[in-house]
Amino acid sequence: MTNWSIGVDLGASTFKCGLISPEYKIVARKQAPTLAIEGPTQAADRIAAQVRELMAELPAGAVVNQLGVCSPGPIDHTMGMIIDPPNLTGWRNVPFAALLSERLGIPVQLEHDAKAAALGEFHFGAGRGTDSMVLIIVGTGIGAAMIVNGELYRGEKDASGEIGHITVDLDGTICTCGSRGCIETYACGPAIMSAYTYSTRKPVESAEDVVRAANEGDDIARRVLERAGHALGAGIATTAMIMDITTFVLFGSVVKAGELLLQPAREAVPWYSHKSVSARVRVLVGELGNDAGILGAAWGAGGQRMESG
DSSP states (O other): OOEEEEEEEOOSSSSEEEEEEEEEEEEEEEEOOOOGGGGHHHHHEEHHHHHHHHHHTOOEEEEEEEEEEEESSSSSSSEEEEEOTTTTTOOOOOOOHHHHHHOOOOOOOOEEEEHHHEEEEEEESSSTTTTTTEEEEEEESSSEEETTTEEOOTTHHHHOOGGGGGGGGGSSSTTTTBBBBTTTTHHHHHHHHHHHHHHHHHOSSSSHHHHHHHHHHHHHHHEEEEEHHHHHHHHHHHHHHOOOOOOEEEESGGGGGTTHHHHHHHHGGGGHHHHHHHHTTTTEEOOOOTTTHHHHHHHHHGGGGOBBO
């Protein structure tokens, strides 16, 4: 009998499921709307239905003994509880792992989506072969997950990884967190849009519009992305100095800017860290895309122990 696994990446708008072989290949996928506004019970019903369809595709002699699901935070991974995510309106203290387990009859492990993506990239993507790694997600906000000596670093209250709220300008713009001059006020998607619109009086619908303008030769767009990359590089340097971790994997929608963002980030690292540290820092781009959360959630649920029997 062969043990397979399933990973689920729960998002505010859609959820994605993957059937994972013992060789850690996603061999079948399902995706459907989360419809979070209808509540967690209905979402659990929809996820369970998709998972059953995946299980129907198992080869002869294969079984699924565990399921991993990752979700926006905050969560309590030990209790399998989704606490109160801003993008899952009305979901408060939801025992989501238990809801899925009751419907499927198998153990379910809940993980934070950033930490799951970090596990995926660490074991199967850009971070494979390293001992420690930081995954930084740059999108609507900026967050991170750290893996130290092969294990997730959670902190005392499972709240580690708020790299986006490292202050890089004491007199900077007020951040949504209440502080000033956070990296997030420079480098997240809305900050990039706001900076470009302020300088040009041209409204944009997404950070991708700014990237497009930069690629078309717009000097203001290039400077906005350069400043964003510089702030991100300062955060990478600070984290490298504190944690002595030198592999950083960038992930998320804003990272699609490519070298417009990455080059100034890499150039900023030696400005804000010791040469002995900055010389070892690698700033990489995630390789797995949407698969990172699926694979990482399954790994965290015990899929790393999958073996033939």
